[in-house]
Amino acid sequence: MEMKLVLIKDRHFSQLQQLRELYENAFPVKERRNFDDLLTILHEPAMHLHVVMAEKNVIGLSIHWELENILYLEHLAINPEYRCKGAGTKIMRWLLQQTQHQIVLEVERPEDETDQKRINFYEKLGFILHPEFDYQQPPYRPGEKHVPLYLMAQPHIPTQQAFLKIAKLIRQQVYERFYT
Numbered sequence: 785m786e787m788k789l790v791l792i793k794d795r796h797f798s799q800l801q802q803l804r805e806l807y808e809n810a811f812p813v814k815e816r817r818n819f820d821d822l823l824t825i826l827h828e829p830a831m832h833l834h835v836v837m838a839e840k841n842v843i844g845l846s847i848h849w850e851l852e853n854i855l856y857l858e859h860l861a862i863n864p865e866y867r868c869k870g871a872g873t874k875i876m877r878w879l880l881q882q883t884q885h886q887i888v889l890e891v892e893r894p895e896d897e898t899d900q901k902r903i904n905f906y907e908k909l910g911f912i913l914h915p916e917f918d919y920q921q922p923p924y925r926p927g928e929k930h931v932p933l934y935l936m937a938q939p940h941i942p943t944q945q946a947f948l949k950i951a952k953l954i955r956q957q958v959y960e961r962f963y964t
Contacts, residue, residue, distance in 0.1 A: 785838050787871055789846075789878060792833045795823050802842035803835055810845075810861035814931055817924050817962075822847075825962060836862070836871050844871045848879060851953050855879065857889040858958060876909050880938070887911075888941075888950055890921055890933045903936070912940035917947040922959035 790797075797803065804819050816822075825831055830851060836844030843866040847859040857879065862871045879887060891906065891913070892899045903913055913936050920930035941947045 787836050787838050789834045790837055793826050799842045846875045851957050854885050855883040855887045856954055888937045891936055906936050911936040911938045914941050922955045926963045
């Protein structure tokens with residue numbers, strides 16, 4: 785199966801409905817933006833939304849941010865029909881080649897087999913889980929609650945001070961900056 789990454793920078797993407805369905809089905813409401821809000825920030829220079837296409841189907845998506853000294857992976861999702869076929873690994877290897885900076889992402893705390901599989905996927909790619917840091921994903925909307933997650937990074941986050949700097953940068957540049 786031939787896959788290609790396509791950068792989306794406006795609402796005129798022909799498979800926008802497929803993208804919406806994948807995004808909304810892949811992440812609980814508390815862990816994602818409203819899709820229309822996502823579309824309004826496509827012009828942000830630091831934010832990059834890529835879709836993984838196979839023929840004319842959206843089979844995956846990646847949203848990452850190029851921030852001060854880090855690449856923050858906000859979302860990675862693969863359509864369930866295409867999982868375990870290399871699409872997620874392809875995206876991650878591509879991201880690893882895009883930057884010389886540390887790559888940071890959020891994962892659910894391992895409460896079930898699916899959460900652990902997700903962590904294992906990233907660990908196979910060289911990411912380090914950081915349960916020693918109490919990370920709370922900021923809410924996507926004002927007034928909502930934080931979500932307890934863990935950060936994973938490649939290379940690892942060496943100190944509490946470095947963790948606090950990363951968490952603050954993500955909170956300010958990815959979440960709070962877009963509150964309406």
